[in-house]
Every structure is written in structure tokens, then in C-alpha cells.
């Protein structure tokens with residue numbers, strides 16, 4: 001199976017060179033906007049491209065507001081702080097995620113709690129969330145508390161794994177019944193929808209990442225989206241050093257962050273966002289071709305978008321019957337200059353998070369042994 005797949009991927013991208021998992025694609029506009037930012041001399045914390053990008057991002061996701069930041073991890077940290085995540089509180093998330101999710105929680109001083117994922121969507125399982133809360137949580141005047149640890153549960157952070165929407169509507173319903181804020185880690189799922197609504201816009205706050213390996217990139221960047229104007233204003237204030245607006249005076253009214261996206265990056269972000277739909281269209285063609293390819297392979301299944309959803313297919317994913325076959329595939333493809341990689345090591349198995357409370361993690365552990373990501377970049381001509 002590996003060799004025909006290698007051949008297929010080489011043909012798709014039309015190259016004998018090394019093929020990475022997800023490379024960025026640039027066109028005319030990226031260069032023009034970045035050069036324009038340089039010519040303007042506004043490359044740093046002031047400039048037109050930042051607010052232009054924020055408006056463009058809000059418009060294309062249907063979010064009321066967007067606030068651009070230096071990266072997705074910082075955006076998640078700030079979003080969590082805005083819902084009261086702090087020392088002495090807890091935040092529920094999934095163990096099958098990139099390290100940034102857990103680190104952002106820890107950076108606010110809170111402790112992550114890891115609950116299982118859903119086998120079909122690879123995202124947080126509503127059943128796992130509901131049974132954990134029924135068993136361990138209680139409602140108090142100022143929110144939900146973990147009865148065992150006596151800590152306030154400040155938020156639940158579902159992650160739309162590899163761009164596939166998780167069962168977000170159900171998660172929001174459960175969290176709402178418990179009075180817990182939903183902060184969506186939509187870093188990987190820009191442009192993905194569930195029931196026609198964009199990932200990132202279901203929770204009280206959502207975050208995106210524009211790192212170099214994401215669906216669109218501006219080198220490094222991130223954003224918070226929300227429909228709550230007061231929260232968006234708070235996010236902007238906190239991430240721009242909490243400076244009180246004034247033409248010449250420097251007064252800051254709290255300990256803020258320097259998390260603003262530089263104008264130089266925002267210029268590239270504007271150009272990239274204009275091409276989001278053409279990138280996704282090309283990535284979906286590849287996903288379709290992969291699905292067709294793997295439909296003929298016994299025992300290996302290709303992960304498709306859940307029913308009622310549109311996935312951006314950020315990273316295409318296959319599930320092997322066991323880790324031995326997976327490992328053989330990883331070796332063969334990487335030896336052939338085609339980058340493939342297994343799932344992240346589960347967060348609860350890392351030294352820093354080993355002492356965190358976990359629910360039963362059967363599905364996450366099963367998937368971790370079997371998942372492989374395969375090349376998923378949009379082709380170069382989708383950028384023009």
C-alpha cells in the first residue's frame with residue numbers, strides 16, 4: 001500500500017523533492033501587501049493591516065468581532081483569562097491535542113483536566129464531558145466546581161482535531177447547563193463548519209492560529225473571535241499592554257500583555273485570508289482523492305468529515321489497524337521523502353501534565369496508537 005500511495009502523492013504535487021505535511025503557499029498578493037507594509041514604515045504595533053485583517057476575519061467566519069494576536073497559544077491564554085481561568089481553577093480539555101492547548105491553560109495558572117475524545121470526530125466527547133460533570137461537578141453560586149479538588153471549572157476547551165469539527169453543539173449545550181464557558185480551540189479548523197456555522201464561533205470565545213503549518217499563515221499569528229463586544233474590547237486592551245488610549249500619555253491600567261499581531265504579519269494575513277476558500281477547495285479535492293485511494297485498502301481507514309459538517313481537511317488522517325502496521329508505514333514513507341507523522345503523544349502522558357485529573361481515555365489511547373497524518377498542503381496554483 002505504501003508504494004502506490006507514495007506514487008500517488010508525488011503525482012499530485014508533481015515533484016520528486018521532499019514533500020512536507022503542510023507547507024504554506026504564496027502568491028502575488030502576499031508579496032504586494034507585505035511590501036506595502038514595509039513601504040508604509042508601519043511594520044510593528046501600529047498600522048492599517050491589523051484592523052483590516054480583524055474585520056476580514058470577523059466577516060469570513062461570521063463572528064461579531066476578531067482580535068489579532070502574535071500566535072494561537074497567546075490567543076488561547078488570553079481567551080481563558082477572560083473567562084476567569086486562573087490559579088486555583090480548572091479547565092477541561094482533550095488529551096489528544098497539540099501541546100499549545102494544555103500550555104495555554106497552564107499559563108493562566110489553571111490545571112487542565114483531560115477527558116476522552118470521540119472516535120468519529122477525534123474531538124472532545126460530549127458523553128465523556130457529561131459523565132465527568134455528573135460524577136465530579138456541582139453547581140455553586142459562582143459557577144461549577146470540581147467536588148474532588150474543590151476548584152472552580154472555568155472553561156471547557158474542545159479542539160477541532162486536524163480541522164474536523166467536533167460535536168460542538170452538544171458540548172455547548174452540556175457546558176451551558178452547567179454554567180461553564182466554552183472556549184473553542186479552533187486553531188486547526190479555520191473555515192470548517194458544523195451545520196453551516198463556522199468552528200470557533202460556537203463558544204463564548206474561539207481562537208485560530210496562523211502558524212506556518214496551518215491552513216493560512218502569516219509567519220506567526222493568532223486571533224480571538226467572539227460575538228461579545230465587551231470581551232473583544234477586553235481582549236484588545238489586555239493584549240496591547242492595557243494602555244489607556246491617549247495621544248501622548250502613557251498610562252496603563254492593569255498588567256497587560258504585548259500580544260498584538262505586528263502590522264507586517266497582518267499584511268500577509270490579509271492576503272492569505274483572501275485565498276482561504278481556494279486553499280480549502282484544493283485541500284478538499286486531495287481529501288476526496290485520498291478517500292478514494294484508501295477505500296480500496298483493507299484495514300486502513302481514511303478520516304472523513306463528520307455528517308452535517310464541512311472540514312477544511314487541515315491535516316489528512318488515516319487510522320491503521322495496529323501500531324505495528326502504522327510504524328512500518330511511517331518508516332517507509334519518511335524514508336521515501338514523504339513526510340508522515342503519528343498523533344501527538346497524549347497530554348496526560350507528558351511529564352508536566354502527568355499529575356492532572358483524567359477521565360477514562362480509551363478512545364484517545366486507541367487513536368494515539370493508530371493515527372497517521374499524511375501530506376495535505378494546497379497546491380501552488382491555488383494561491384494565484
Ligand SMILES: *Cc1c(COP(=O)(O)O)cnc(C)c1O
Nearest residue numbers: 071072073098100101187209211
Ligand atoms: C497550532 C495550534 C495552536 C496554536 O499554535 P501557535 O503556534 O501558537 O499559533 C493551538 N492549538 C492547537 C490544537 C494547534 O494545533
